[in-house]
Amino acid sequence: MASPPKAPADDPIDARLVRRLADILTETGLSEIEVEHAGLKIRVAKTLTAAPMQMMHAAPMAAPAPVAVAPGVAATDAPARASGDEVKSPMVGSVYLQPEPGAPSFVSIGDTVEAGQTLMIIEAMKTMNPIPAPKAGRIVAILVEDGQPVEFGEPLAVIG
Structure with missing residues (x-):
């Protein structure tokens, strides 16, 4: 050049x-x-934007993956209707349930957590952001999968 x-x-x-x-x-x-x-x-x-895709035939949508629910919560309860407070994503990014690959998860369904305890992390712009428990309680449901992209305000977990 x-x-x-x-x-x-x-x-x-x-x-x-x-x-x-x-x-x-x-x-x-x-x-x-x-x-x-x-x-x-x-x-x-330059900012990359996704162009709308033209679909010839709509493929059938896959059923959503089952979400683990703590013992004592009926299987017919939808995860969003699990009794308790939803922990929502404060940002857009990728959620990780453990501090590093191969490590144990921060929390599991049925665990008792304290206010401020890290539940998971969200990677946004190459920065790992801990997501703390807003209150003490028991993890009733985890509504995301490891590595899943999440949006602002998307429910991540339910604390009962």
Whole structure:
């Protein structure tokens, strides 16, 4: 690749260089690129959006995976209707039920927890965020699976 063009002395950022970097993103399919030259650092990034998919034939939807329910809670109770308070996700990310792969889960159904005790973690932007119990009680249901992506406000667990 040729060396980046020089910027005019009065303008520290060369718009032609930024445009060329944007072109490189498009040509290579990268989502961001950063260059540093002579003390000037330029980072160009693009936001990726998912295009709507056109479906020819709708495939039958799979039944939702069964959610484990603590003893004493009827199997006919839907997880969202389990008696107790829902712990909701404070952010978008991926939920993990244990501190690291292969380690025991933070909590299991039927465990008694204290207020502030870590129930699970949510990875958001490469940061692991502990999700604390909002109150003391017993874990009645865990409504997510390990590694599952979660949305803001999505129920994660129920404490009775």
